[in-house]
Structure formats: C-alpha cells, structure tokens
Amino acid sequence: MPNRVDRAAGPARPTTARTAVRQASLREHNLSLVLRAVLESPQPPTRARISADLGLTRATVSGLVDLLIEAQLIEELAPVVVRGAGRPGVPLTATTARAVAIGVEVQVDQITVGITDIGGRSIVDQTVAGNFRHSDPAAVVEVVHNLATPLLDNVRHKGARLLGAGFSVPGLIRRGSGEVRFAPNLHWDSVDLIRMIADRPQWNDLHYCLGNDADVSAVAESWARATARGRPTTSESFIYLSGGVGIGGSMIIQGQLLEGQHGWSGEIGHMCVDPAGPPCTCGARGCLEQFAGRDAIFRAAGLDLTDELPALIAALEAGDPAARTAIDNAASTLGIALANAINLLDVDRVVIGGFLEVLHPYLRRGIERELFTRVVASRWSPLLVEAGQLGGRASVTGAARLVIDQVIADPTGWLSAS
Amino acid sequence: MPNRVDRAAGPARPTTARTAVRQASLREHNLSLVLRAVLESPQPPTRARISADLGLTRATVSGLVDLLIEAQLIEELAPVVVRGAGRPGVPLTATTARAVAIGVEVQVDQITVGITDIGGRSIVDQTVAGNFRHSDPAAVVEVVHNLATPLLDNVRHKGARLLGAGFSVPGLIRRGSGEVRFAPNLHWDSVDLIRMIADRPQWNDLHYCLGNDADVSAVAESWARATARGRPTTSESFIYLSGGVGIGGSMIIQGQLLEGQHGWSGEIGHMCVDPAGPPCTCGARGCLEQFAGRDAIFRAAGLDLTDELPALIAALEAGDPAARTAIDNAASTLGIALANAINLLDVDRVVIGGFLEVLHPYLRRGIERELFTRVVASRWSPLLVEAGQLGGRASVTGAARLVIDQVIADPTGWLSAS
DNA sequence: CACCATATGTTTATCGGACGAACAAATCCG
DNA sequence: CGGATTTGTTCGTCCGATAAACATATGGTG
Incomplete structure (x- = not known):
C-alpha cells in the first residue's frame, strides 16, 4: 500500500463512526481492544484476564492474540507467575525492539530523531544542533534523512518492523494531510513535509503522522503519566502548556487530543490576560505570551535574551528581586489563563512543559493561587499543577507515539506483513 | 426495564468504546446509523439511497428499516417521487407525532413542559410562571407533574409512544445520575430530581435525561441549525453563549456536547476579561459576567434591575449614550472572552442565546471587532457570530432532544415494544 | 405496444466472526 | 495420587452482513 497519512496528528479520533460497520470492523475493533489491553x-495480562476485562470469550481473545503475536506486536512471557491454584496463565506483553516507530522533531535550533518501540521503550535517539529559522524545507529533510538512515538501518538489520514515522513541527498542521500549513519560526508556508520525505527510497511505504509540537508533546506526556501510574491512558484529561519562544497549549480530554476543526486548537499563548497589557506579535494586546513567554520573562528579570535558563535560575536562587517579580507575574498570568481554560473545559489537571517545565517549582504556587480563586469548581474538585516528566524528549517520543497510537487504534493494517 | 438515566446530559457520547464489541453491538450501531440517515x-431518503450512503447492502438496510418502522420511529411515504428511469423508491421519514419525547425546563421564574416528536416537530407545550428561587424541589416536581399530565394523557390517547423525558435545570448536574448537584438560583443542593419524578406512577418506566440549561439549549440550537440548513448535525462545531442572570456557555464540537470531566464545562461567564475589574460573586475579579451579564448591562445602562429587556432596547434605539456604552463594553468583553475560547478550541462559530440573543444586532459588531484582532486563526478562517434561532424555546426543545439523541444513538432499547 | 435498460426492494445461499460448551493442560491442595 | 481450579484450545452453533439472483416498477425507443 502507498504512503498513508491517515490522521495528521493525535491518537485515535473518537469514532462516532458515521461510517457503516461491516463485519470486518468488528474484528478491527476487538483487535484494537486486545492490543490496548x-x-x-499495569502488568502483563494473560488471555484469561483480558477476556474477563473486556467481556469477550477466551476463545475470541485467543484468536486475536494469535494474530497480534504473529504480527510481532506482542509476545508471550514465560509463565513464571505463581498466584494460587489453577493452570498458570501466559503473560502477554509488548515486544521489545521488534516493532518500532521513528519519531522526528524539527525545532528552530535542533533536529532530533528517535526510535521507540511499541511498548514505549526508547531504543535510540540522536540530535543535531543547527539554526533552522527561515530554513529551506529540503535542507531540513536532508538533515533528517542523514540522521535517521543509520538508525533505521540498524533497526531493520536487527529484524525489527518499522511501523511508521511521526513528525513534530512547531507550527500549524493541515489536518488530514502531511502538510505544514504555517510555521512562523521555521518560516515555512504550506510545505508538504511528508511528501518530501516519502519520496526518498528508504522512506517508502510507511505510515506517516504529523503533528504540532505542543500537541505531540502532550500526547507523549499523556502516555508517560499513564504508564508511570500503571493505569490506562483512557480517562486522563489535562491541559498541557508548552513554554518556548511563545507559549503553546494542547488539551487531552479523556486520553484524546482535542484538535479543533482545523487542528489549530490550544493557542493558549494568545489568551488575553489583561486587555490593557502590552501589544503582542499577533496584533492583539495583553496576550499571555507577553507575560509568561521566554523572552518576556528574561526581559522582566533583567537578563539578556541570549542568556540561558540556568542564568535565570541562578538569579532566582540568589533572591534577585527582578527575577522573582518576573516569575511571580508570569505565574499569576499563567494562572489567569489556565483558570479560563479550566472553567471552560472542566479539567482538573495541568501539565507544564517546555522550558516552563524547569521553572515549575518557582511557578507552581503562584499559578495555584490564581486557580483556586478563579476556577468555579475548585471548591469541589481539587486542581493539580504538575511538571512534565519528559523534559526535552517529549516531542520526539510523542512523534513516534502518534504512529503507535494509530497502530493501537487499528492494528489491521499491520497484520499481513509477517 | 426500570427507569434509566443512561447519560445525564448531551447527545451520544463519543464511543471510543473501551467496551468489547459483540455481534449485537454491530446491529445496534448500524440501526443507529440508518435511523440517523x-x-x-435533507429530504426523505429511500432504502437504496441509505444503502449507497452508508455502504451497507440494500438487503441489510431493508432489514434494519423494517425494525425501525415496526418501532414506529420511521414510516414510508407514498412513492410519489419521479426522477428518471427505474422503479421508484419508497421515501422514508420520521413518523409524525407517533414517537415523542417530553421536555421539561425548570427556570427561576417559570416552568415549561413541551412535547416533541422524533422528527423534531414540537407537538404542544405549556408554560406556567412562578417564583422558584429557593424553591422546594418537591413543589417543583408537583408543578411539573400537573403541567405534564394532561399533555401526556393526550399524547398517549392518540396512540403515540413516549420515548422518554428530558429535563433542563439551571445548575450543575452530576454526570451519569439524575441528580442536580448544585443550582444556586433554585437554591438546590444535591437534589435527585429524576428519582422524585420517576416515583410518580405516570412517569414510570421511562428513559430520563438531565442537563444543564446552557448545554441543553446548545443541543437544541445545534439541531435547529442543522435541520434549517438541511444538513446533518454531524460536523457542526460552535460555542454557545447563554445570557441569563449570569452567563453560561457550552461547546458543541462536531455535533457533540463537550461536557468535561464532571459535566461542569462551559463556565465562560467566569472567564477573566480584566484582572483589575470589579469583584464577582464567584470570589474572583473581572469575570465576564460583571461586564456582560444582565444585571451588569442594566446597571451600566442606568436602568433599574427590575426593568425588562424592551426598556433597554428602547434606550438603545433612542440613542441613549449610557445604554450604548453599556452595550459596547459588554460586546468588547464578550469578544475578549470568546476570542480566548476560540483560540483554545479552534471553532469558527459562535451562537448567542438567552437574553443576549435579542441584543445580538447591537452586540455583533463589537464582538466581531475583538474576535478579528484577537483570534490568531481569523486571517485563515472566517468567524461567525450568530444569534440563536429558538428564542425562549431552546431549553424545552433541547430537553426533549436529549432523549431523542439517545434514541438515535442506540435505538435497540426502543424496538421491542410495538 | 413490445422490449430493453434501469433502478428499487426482497429473497436465498454463503461466509465471517463471536459465543457456549466441552476438553486438554498445568498448577495447588489435601 | 486424585480432586479442585484455572487457563488455553477445539468444535459446533448462531447471529448478522454480503453477494447474487429475482421480482417489481418505471422510462425510453423502435
């Protein structure tokens, strides 16, 4: 089958399937269910356990499991487990490094390529620094290709299956296509990134995903905290804040990315937190970015824009009043913006990522203060402001995760090939 | 079967069904699909047309249609249509007044009961005025009962099927139960409204729905504009603003109500539009309600709070500067709040309802001005600020619609009874 | 008007896939 | 060692969609 870009970003879209359900869909769905299970x-389940959890017959589950095993997506473990009477079950788990996805993160100052297996283990990754502002897409593709080729060769050599490739780009995506609609910092405008990559011989015949970096990071965080707590990602809802040059946002509602009509949702950086505030690059006034963006904070703290994060932290630790005020202002405006979002969406969790992740300890109290006074439902449901767990690796991981989410949503396409 | 409150509010929840798919579910799904079709x-489709649209066999569709006809949900029309060669098809349409839902709207100053059939035609409705602030739930139930009984008798006498009852309440709903969590104006706290109603003999054995009034109105508007444009409600996304004593909001994303984790989403009235603004009843400062709520506008316009809407409109038409300023301020704060919401959700349509609906002509320009400068994506996708189409009837219609949405989402439960 | 082309709706046989029950396998317990 | 218990597989059954043939009802054309 040819290159496919089924969805431009995010995990399985809520299947309020307007499409008809043929008998095969039934299989697809249950296959997806078993794989997800x-x-x-939390720990490798047996066929019997899956059967009990899902309400399917053991016979049915067995059949589906066989298919997934044959596809190298899952495998059996030794039946070491002993826990009472009865024949011990065979625990099932994701294969390690046998079914992998490649994640590519394009940033303004670096490009990272990483390989993740279906179980979420990061196999290998590699970063190359550079200046990609106002970059030529073809040059970027070249860099990605060169960076990825050895990794791909290596993985293929070991007999692993390549499930697909996911891309994270700092810009707006055209949903359902492999096209970058607009990436201000890269200075890209309607670049069909996927097509450019897919034309290369080694990149043929793959599944492709493309996502906005904030969205992709949110997906990765959703995954990380689900596995960390040993719980399925299903019911998680949170707002993800991605601090960078600007401030991006993204919403995970019940484990699903809320993409919006065009895939441009989550522009929390341009939420108005003070109509009398300073003008923003977007043309409006008082946007959150102007208070809590990287440049804004550094400027308010009296630092040079070329300074690095450690300088800011040093100033904070040294008790520098300007730095402290800068952070407090950022925190309270972040709090206002997040309170607005929470009131709107009824979500009780916020995850702070990007460069703000490191500042989380300094920001948290200030943010929470605003949340507790402004969120209407805060008296009934506790609110949490957490730091991301993935640091700079969120985007690469997430990009690969986009692919894996597609596999989970419908494993059928990945069955036939041995 | 006993009284069921399958979902507390809203139309079919996105079925990212974590639940297993048995063979029967397949039937359910396709039944739902055919009914929805x-x-x-836009115009009554034939079996063949449905078959072509959905991709199901004509045979399959025929079978499903038979079930739906037997359940009195749909019926055949005379094959009058002539449009080319071939055997003329039999057009199918919703039955009129043979399968109906009852909608109940509880407001602070009135209670309305209405009956709507599955095709969306309003059969009859009735309103009684009263003061239900700080009301006794039992008394309200009594009023509802007395108001509804003759309507129900009438409908049943004509041999129509009662599909269920939907309730609209100005307050927070406990999702998945029939309980009103908190309704400040009614002064209700954890009132199990559905149980109280269902205990009455005539109300036995029904399907029940319960929803927040803004949510319910939004559902009704979604439906109204879909049928008005002759298009399925599927892909519609918009933000609904319900002006009342306060300002409620609600989001319809791709035809689906976005309820949030607890069902408390849409609190756009407490979005901060000016951190230096006046204190709000919620404890925060600068909430939208304090600028664009009914009381705020009347106060700013120099009117008495007991005045009615026509007084405000008269003042506006007379060119009264205070009134004009009040409206302009309301519009720009509404614009700020809506821009925030739109940036977050990537929706390109806003529907203004409640008492603001009438003011729409005076507000629109001011709102749009803010939207066009503040919404990042406005240069690519045009934004629309529309008035609701249903006026005061939105809530009753929507309440009944909650039930009908459930029927559409899974008609199986309504098949057996002749 | 006969006849064919075209489209709709129904009938029939077939097949895919889940289910239930029975059975073999592997453990624990007494 | 034999019963109890749980797991995984095998086999017949049943439900529901599919495909193909057929009956039905038009329009068009010589």
Whole structure:
C-alpha cells in the first residue's frame, strides 16, 4: 500500500463512526481492544484476564492474540507467575525492539530523531544542533534523512518492523494531510513535509503522522503519566502548556487530543490576560505570551535574551528581586489563563512543559493561587499543577507515539506483513 | 426495564468504546446509523439511497428499516417521487407525532413542559410562571407533574409512544445520575430530581435525561441549525453563549456536547476579561459576567434591575449614550472572552442565546471587532457570530432532544415494544 | 405496444466472526 | 495420587452482513 497519512496528528479520533460497520470492523475493533489491553495493562495480562476485562470469550481473545503475536506486536512471557491454584496463565506483553516507530522533531535550533518501540521503550535517539529559522524545507529533510538512515538501518538489520514515522513541527498542521500549513519560526508556508520525505527510497511505504509540537508533546506526556501510574491512558484529561519562544497549549480530554476543526486548537499563548497589557506579535494586546513567554520573562528579570535558563535560575536562587517579580507575574498570568481554560473545559489537571517545565517549582504556587480563586469548581474538585516528566524528549517520543497510537487504534493494517 | 438515566446530559457520547464489541453491538450501531440517515437527511431518503450512503447492502438496510418502522420511529411515504428511469423508491421519514419525547425546563421564574416528536416537530407545550428561587424541589416536581399530565394523557390517547423525558435545570448536574448537584438560583443542593419524578406512577418506566440549561439549549440550537440548513448535525462545531442572570456557555464540537470531566464545562461567564475589574460573586475579579451579564448591562445602562429587556432596547434605539456604552463594553468583553475560547478550541462559530440573543444586532459588531484582532486563526478562517434561532424555546426543545439523541444513538432499547 | 435498460426492494445461499460448551493442560491442595 | 481450579484450545452453533439472483416498477425507443 502507498504512503498513508491517515490522521495528521493525535491518537485515535473518537469514532462516532458515521461510517457503516461491516463485519470486518468488528474484528478491527476487538483487535484494537486486545492490543490496548496488553499495552496499557499495569502488568502483563494473560488471555484469561483480558477476556474477563473486556467481556469477550477466551476463545475470541485467543484468536486475536494469535494474530497480534504473529504480527510481532506482542509476545508471550514465560509463565513464571505463581498466584494460587489453577493452570498458570501466559503473560502477554509488548515486544521489545521488534516493532518500532521513528519519531522526528524539527525545532528552530535542533533536529532530533528517535526510535521507540511499541511498548514505549526508547531504543535510540540522536540530535543535531543547527539554526533552522527561515530554513529551506529540503535542507531540513536532508538533515533528517542523514540522521535517521543509520538508525533505521540498524533497526531493520536487527529484524525489527518499522511501523511508521511521526513528525513534530512547531507550527500549524493541515489536518488530514502531511502538510505544514504555517510555521512562523521555521518560516515555512504550506510545505508538504511528508511528501518530501516519502519520496526518498528508504522512506517508502510507511505510515506517516504529523503533528504540532505542543500537541505531540502532550500526547507523549499523556502516555508517560499513564504508564508511570500503571493505569490506562483512557480517562486522563489535562491541559498541557508548552513554554518556548511563545507559549503553546494542547488539551487531552479523556486520553484524546482535542484538535479543533482545523487542528489549530490550544493557542493558549494568545489568551488575553489583561486587555490593557502590552501589544503582542499577533496584533492583539495583553496576550499571555507577553507575560509568561521566554523572552518576556528574561526581559522582566533583567537578563539578556541570549542568556540561558540556568542564568535565570541562578538569579532566582540568589533572591534577585527582578527575577522573582518576573516569575511571580508570569505565574499569576499563567494562572489567569489556565483558570479560563479550566472553567471552560472542566479539567482538573495541568501539565507544564517546555522550558516552563524547569521553572515549575518557582511557578507552581503562584499559578495555584490564581486557580483556586478563579476556577468555579475548585471548591469541589481539587486542581493539580504538575511538571512534565519528559523534559526535552517529549516531542520526539510523542512523534513516534502518534504512529503507535494509530497502530493501537487499528492494528489491521499491520497484520499481513509477517 | 426500570427507569434509566443512561447519560445525564448531551447527545451520544463519543464511543471510543473501551467496551468489547459483540455481534449485537454491530446491529445496534448500524440501526443507529440508518435511523440517523433517515432523520438527518435533507429530504426523505429511500432504502437504496441509505444503502449507497452508508455502504451497507440494500438487503441489510431493508432489514434494519423494517425494525425501525415496526418501532414506529420511521414510516414510508407514498412513492410519489419521479426522477428518471427505474422503479421508484419508497421515501422514508420520521413518523409524525407517533414517537415523542417530553421536555421539561425548570427556570427561576417559570416552568415549561413541551412535547416533541422524533422528527423534531414540537407537538404542544405549556408554560406556567412562578417564583422558584429557593424553591422546594418537591413543589417543583408537583408543578411539573400537573403541567405534564394532561399533555401526556393526550399524547398517549392518540396512540403515540413516549420515548422518554428530558429535563433542563439551571445548575450543575452530576454526570451519569439524575441528580442536580448544585443550582444556586433554585437554591438546590444535591437534589435527585429524576428519582422524585420517576416515583410518580405516570412517569414510570421511562428513559430520563438531565442537563444543564446552557448545554441543553446548545443541543437544541445545534439541531435547529442543522435541520434549517438541511444538513446533518454531524460536523457542526460552535460555542454557545447563554445570557441569563449570569452567563453560561457550552461547546458543541462536531455535533457533540463537550461536557468535561464532571459535566461542569462551559463556565465562560467566569472567564477573566480584566484582572483589575470589579469583584464577582464567584470570589474572583473581572469575570465576564460583571461586564456582560444582565444585571451588569442594566446597571451600566442606568436602568433599574427590575426593568425588562424592551426598556433597554428602547434606550438603545433612542440613542441613549449610557445604554450604548453599556452595550459596547459588554460586546468588547464578550469578544475578549470568546476570542480566548476560540483560540483554545479552534471553532469558527459562535451562537448567542438567552437574553443576549435579542441584543445580538447591537452586540455583533463589537464582538466581531475583538474576535478579528484577537483570534490568531481569523486571517485563515472566517468567524461567525450568530444569534440563536429558538428564542425562549431552546431549553424545552433541547430537553426533549436529549432523549431523542439517545434514541438515535442506540435505538435497540426502543424496538421491542410495538 | 413490445422490449430493453434501469433502478428499487426482497429473497436465498454463503461466509465471517463471536459465543457456549466441552476438553486438554498445568498448577495447588489435601 | 486424585480432586479442585484455572487457563488455553477445539468444535459446533448462531447471529448478522454480503453477494447474487429475482421480482417489481418505471422510462425510453423502435
């Protein structure tokens, strides 16, 4: 089958399937269910356990499991487990490094390529620094290709299956296509990134995903905290804040990315937190970015824009009043913006990522203060402001995760090939 | 079967069904699909047309249609249509006044009961005025009962099927139960409204729905504009603003109500539009309500709070500067709040309802001005600020619609009874 | 008007896939 | 060692969609 870009970003879209359900869809769905059960279970489940959890017959589950095993997506473990009477079950788990996805993160100052297996283990990754502002897409593709080729060769050589490739780009994506609609910092405008990559021989015949970096990072965080807590990602809802040059946002509602009509949702950086505030690059006034963006904070703290994060932290630790005020202002405006979002969406969790992740300890109290006074439902449901867990690796991981989410959503396409 | 409150509010929840798919579910799904095809089609479709649209066999569709006809949900029309060669098809349409839902709207100053059939036609409705602030739930139930009984008797006497009852309440709903969590104006706290109603003999054995009034109105508007444009409600996304004593909001994303984790989403009235603004009843400062709520506008316009809307409109038409300023301020703060919401959700349509609906002509320009400068994506996708189409009837219609949405989402439960 | 082309709706046989029950396998317990 | 218990597989059954043939009802054309 040819290159496919089924969805431009995000995990399985809520299947309020307007499409008809043929008998095969039934299989697809249950296959997806079983695979998800294996991948998201706290510990490797047996066939019997899956059967009980899902309400399917053991016979049915067995059949589906066989298909997934044949596809190298899952495998059996030794039946070491002993826990009472009865024949011990065979625990099932994701294969390690046998079914992998490649994630590519394009940033303004670096490009990272990483390989993640279906179980979420990062196999290998590699970063190359550079200046990609106002870059030529073809040059970027070249860099990606060169960076990825050895990794791909290596993985293929070991007999692993390549499930697909996911891309994270700092800009707006055209949903359902492999096209970058607009990436201000890269200075890209309607670049069909996927097509450019897919034309290369080694990149043929793959599944492709493309996503906005904030969205992709949010997906990765959703995954990380689900596995960390040993719980399925299903019911998680949170707002993800991605601090960078600007401030991006993204919403995970019940484990699903809320993409919006065009895939441009989450522009929390341009939420108005003070109509009398300073003008923003977007043309409006008082946008959050102007208070809590990287440049804004550094400027308010009296630092040079070329300074690095450690300088800011040093100033904070030294008790520098300007730095402290800068952070407090950022925190309270972040709090206002997040309170607005929470009131709108009824979500009780916020995850702070990007460069703000490191500042989380300094920001948290200030943010929470605003949340507790402004969120209407805060008296009934506690609110949490957490730091991301993935640091700079969120985007690469997430990009690969986009692919894996597609596999989970419908494993059928990945069955036939041995 | 006993009284059921399958979902507390809203239309079919996105079925990212974590639950297993048995063979029966397949039937359910396709039944739902066929029913939806009949109900949402611009003009009555034939079996063959449905078959082509959905990709199901004519045989399959025929079978499903038979079930739906037997359940009195749809019926055949005379094959009058002549449009080319071939055997003329039999057009299918919703039955009129043979399958109906009852909608109940509880407001602070009135209670309305209305009956709507599955095709969306309003059969009859009735309103009683009263003061239900700080009301006794039991008394309200009594009023509802007395108001509804003759309507129900009448409908049943004509041999129509009662599909269920939907309730609209100005407050927070406990999702998945029939309980009103908190309704400040009614002064209700954890009132199990559905149980109280269902205990009455005539109300036995029904399907029940319960929803927040803004949510319910939004559902009704979604439906109204879908049928008005002769298009299925599927892909519609908009933000609904419900002006009342306060300002409620609600989001319809791709035809689906976005309820949030607890069902408390849409609190756009407490979005901060000016951190230095006046204190709000919620404890924060600068909430939208304090600028664009009914009381705020009347106060700013120099009117008495007991005045009615016509007084405000008269002042506006007379060119009264205070009134004009009040409206302009309301519009720009509404614009700020809506821009925030739109940036977050990537929706390109806003529907203004409640008492603001009438003021729409005076507000629109001011709102749009803010939107066009503040919404990042406005240069690519045009934004629309529309008035609701249903006026005061939105809530009753929507309440009944909650039930009908459930029927559409899974008609199985309504098949057996002749 | 006969006849064919075209489209709709129904009938029939077939097949895919889940289910239930029975059975073999592997453990624990007494 | 034999019963109890749980797991995984095998086999017949049943439900529901599919495909193909057929009956039905038009329009068009010589």
